[in-house]
Amino acid sequence: MPLSPAQLRELLQGVATSSPDSLDCDGCCDLFAEFAEAELQGQALTGAYAAVRNHLRQCTCCAYEYETLLEALRATEDPDNA
Numbered sequence: 364m365p366l367s368p369a370q371l372r373e374l375l376q377g378v379a380t381s382s383p384d385s386l387d388c389d390g391c392c393d394l395f396a397e398f399a400e401a402e403l404q405g406q407a408l409t410g411a412y413a414a415v416r417n418h419l420r421q422c423t424c425c426a427y428e429y430e431t432l433l434e435a436l437r438a439t440e441d442p443d444n445a
């Protein structure tokens with residue numbers, strides 16, 4: 364039985380605003396380097412990467428550390444060689 368538009372909207376809003384944070388800070392940290400590479404290369408951020416991104420949205424501490432890593436990676440990348 365299909366969902367009504369109201370049910371569907373409620374479902375989508377729930378996903379957008381309160382997706383469960385399936386990673387803890389340690390698990391997130393372990394994936395930082397891989398995740399940064401994937402993001403810099405424009406890869407689809409699915410699966411474990413989506414979990415990392417989700418955690419970063421909800422954890423300012425990890426978000427700060429990730430930004431620092433990302434800046435360092437960008438600085439070492441040769442833009443002419445991309």
Ligand SMILES: [Zn+2]
Binds near residue numbers: 389426
């Ligand atoms: Zn965290």
